[in-house]
Structures are given as C-alpha cells and as structure tokens.
Amino acid sequence: MTHDYADDPRNASILISVNGQLVPREQAVVSVFDSGFILGDGIWEGLRVVDGGIAFLDAHLARLYEGAKAIDMDIGLSREALAARIFDCLAANGMTDGVHIRLMVTRGIKKTPYQDPRVTIGPATIVIIPEYKIASEAKKRAGIDLFTVHVRRTAPDMQDQKLNSHSKLNCILACIQAAKAGADEALMLDPDGAVATCNSTHFFIVRGGEVWTSDGLYCLGGITRANVIRLCREHRIVVREKRFSLTDVYGADEAFVTGTFAGLTAVHRVDGRIIGTPPDDGDRAGPVTRRLSALYKDLARRESVRRA
Template sequence: MKIYLNDQLVDADEAKVSVFDHGLLYGDGIFEGIRLYNGCVFKLEEHLERLEYSAKAIMLTMPWTRQEISDAVCETCRANGLKDGYIRLVITRGVGSLGLSIKNCDKPQLIIIADTIQLYPKEFYENGLPIITVPTRRCNPAALPPTVKSLNYLNNILAKIEAQHLGYQEAIMLNDQGYVAECTGDNVFIIHKGVLITPSASAGALKGITRDTALEIADELGIPWREANVTRYDIWVADELFLTGTAAEIVPIVEVDARKIGDGKPGQITARFLEAFRRRVCVEGTML
C-alpha cells in the first residue's frame, strides 16, 4: 500500500511522522473521510471545502491549494489501484515542542490513506441495526464546535466503547441539554408522519456530507424535512429511523433502547433514500 505523506507517495511501513507532531501529542489537526465509488471520488469538492472550514476554525494555515489536495487524493487512489474504497485525509499541526503553544510548530503534515472499509456487516443494511443511548454526552458546541472535524475524537470513542461493551455496534449521544446530538460516527434522521427530522449542528451534530445528501434526496423525493431538537421520546415513537455517514452510507435502525422502531423492520421511506443515494454515488464526484 502507498501512503501520500507530505508531497510524496511512500510505502505504508515507511509512512512515519515525528513523535513531536502536535497531531499525535494533542489531537491537534483535522481530517476528512471520503468515499470512492467506481473510480469516482464522491463529493470531493464538498469534503475539501469542509476541510478548509475546519482548518480556519482551528487557525491552521494550510500551504496547499484545494486543487493540489484534490490531485493528491486522486493520485493516492490510482497508486493503490483502487476503484472502490475509503479515503482518510489527515492534516496535523506539525512538529512542535512539548507544550500547548503552536508557535513552534514548523509546518502542517498532509497524510492521505486510501484503502477499503466496511463499517457495519452487510446484514444490518438489509435487516436494520439495533442501537442504544449511552451515558457519554456530546461536547458542548461552545467548548468544541462539532462542525470542526478534528483529530480529537475521544468524546465519540468513549461513547463507542460504552456501546460495544453492551454488545451494540452504534449508539446515540445526547447533548448537555438532553437532546439527541448524533451517533458516535453518524448523523441521525427520524421519519414521523411523513416528515424527515434531524438534529441541527447547534445541538451537537456534525454537518455531514452524507447528511446534506440525504436532505437533497428528501427534496428530490418530495419529502418535507426540518431541523429540530429531538428527544429520546421522539426517537422511540418514530415511524422510521436511519443513520448517515461517509463510512456508514445510509443504514436503517430498527430498535433503540429496546424499543422497536415502527414494526421493527427497515421502513419503506428509508429504502427509497438508500436507493436514491446509490444512484448518486457514481455521478456526483471527481473521476480519477
């Protein structure tokens, strides 16, 4: 496998960064997860725009243009002979001193990994996924905005650990007000009486690229949608529920906190979203 590291492709076992890199020491950096479908990098421009927004939010000046990063992503995929897969694009603050100050960080590090991924087993897409709500709360947006896709995912990791210890693949995280924010790695959508509802970024949800795609699909299908504060009760009594994410794509949820969603099977509207999503993935992106 070839890894793109600071303007060159290197073998995976030679892809190394300094132990003084602030990305390692403090989680000081940003990333994007991007999908590749049949030689087409899905929504690459949107991902790179969000990357730039994250960089601006944490005051990280990137020395590369958007086109240079786009070319590097495509080059990495071609070097690994990939037509379908998952791309992890990472930018760290760079090498610095053993302290929080960024003044001594010399230059950002660019890392691109192109590989395969399967977040959930295939049967969950066909039969639906059961999930739970976990105790760990989503970080308050005033502390660390969820719209910044930073390298520090410990908040989400702790919630994931809690879910896995109880035998679940995924979990809902609430914000400090008790409203639904998101899952550990996915955005949450409920369908109630024909209306699509999802938490807003102010509630602690990431502005997901696949989330935005789901809202576009809702418009395409003529399904009304809105952002709103969502409670656990709203989840329990929803007619349908699904999650979205770059790695997860669109996955139906059939049970939350031991309560069946609808009749306990993936819903018909969810199936329409998944079908529409699969039609889009090879036409909305950047060809290698």
C-alpha cells in the same frame, strides 16, 4: 458496528501518501513530535471512491479548509493541489471503486511537546490512506442497535462539534459506553437532553412519513446528512431539522444513520426498543429508508469528481 466491512487482502500492499511521498503501509509513519500525536491537533475527512471518482469531493474539501481556518492552521496546499495529491495516491494504487479514504492534516512537527501552536517548527503533516472497504451488506440488512449514552455533545463555546478534529475523545468515550452495553454505536444527546447525533454517524427518524433529524447545532456538518436532506426536498419528502426527544425516537416508524462510509444504514433498536414494525423479509430498512438509500447511491455516482 456501523463501520463493519470485509477484510480485503489488497490492503496489505497499498501505498500511503505521507507528505506527498508514497510509501508502503508498514513504512507509513509520522514523528512522535507531530502535533496530531502529541495533542490531537488536526482535522480530517473520510472520502468515498465511486466509479472512478470521489463522491462530493468539493463539499469535503470545503469542510476541511473551513476547519483549518477555524483552528488557524495553514494546510500549505491549495484545494486543487491537495485534490491532485489524493488522485495521485489513488492512481499509484490502481484504485477506482469500493475505496474509502482517510485524509488527515495535522499542524505539523513541534520542537517540544507543548500545546502552543507557536512551537510548531514545520509545515502541516498531510496523510492520505486509501483502503478497499465496502460496508457490510449483512449489517445494513440486519440494522444496527443504538444505546443512549451519558456522554453529551458539547456546546459551540466548549468544543465546537462542527470541527472534524482529531480530538475525538468525547465520541470515543461514547463509543466505549455503547459497546459495553452491547450496542453498535452510541446515540448522543445535546446539553439539554434533546437527541443530537451518534458518535460516528448522523441520526434520522421517520414519523408519519416525515423525516426528522436534529437542528444540527450539536453535530458535525455531515456531507451525507446534507445530501439526504437535499434529496428529501428534491423528492417531496417532508424533512424537518428540529429538536426532539427519546420518546419521539422510541415511537418512530423508522430510524437510520448516515455517513460517508456506508451511506444509509437502518436502525433496528434504540435502548432495547425495536423501531417500527419488524419486516417479514428480515431487511430492517423501512420504505422511506430504502427509497432514500437508493436515491443517495445514485446521487453519489452522479456527483463523483474525477481527475480533470
């Protein structure tokens, strides 16, 4: 899997923030009347802790609050107050590095199980789960296998893929199909059959020294994706946000996926086709992927936000 990691025994005793209260893992619960449980009515972010700070925190919070506005949900905290709550949770756990955070905000408690937001009777539910999680280096070295699934990314007038919502059933179905095919993750197409993204990461190919990714209409506005595009432009690597087909993918020199959890991960095969030329040292990442991965790690360190 793209999100492979080694179990860390420290995670058994972490404190989780539930509406500002720090509680042990086994006591971290929300109501069965919570909007997130009943309907998947909420938004979330994944955050990476690097060298005592949170990488690209401002960009993540901007995306979270934009999503809240799109679904007409009041988070109930300012960005500064929410950031302070995240840092409080990290401090309570003594966490400074090698940590992945899941920040979840739902519309809150309902008086009855029904979709109308007007039956919500409480403030938003805010949960912060920090865990010691480092991406598997063995998986990154071996590369991942992708399988193109029949589940499509929806158009903005159906369910806008820009929303990082709790309602991820289309991605889950894609993930299931890929897993049944023996792959690590699903490659998903847009309604016209052009390559869009993966079920939990963003997809890139390299052809003739150029880096290609989708036009972005049918995928989440990825923070890592945006930073990779930025790094390409800053380091004079030609990058194109464009529509392309599976034929372009099968004939690519390299391919990789991006995400907050693991950064850049090389792709070994897509639909059984080996991407590029297999290396002698067993590391499936091609030269462009390796260069961008190193640049991204450095950028994440430099742009980690620490508590003021």
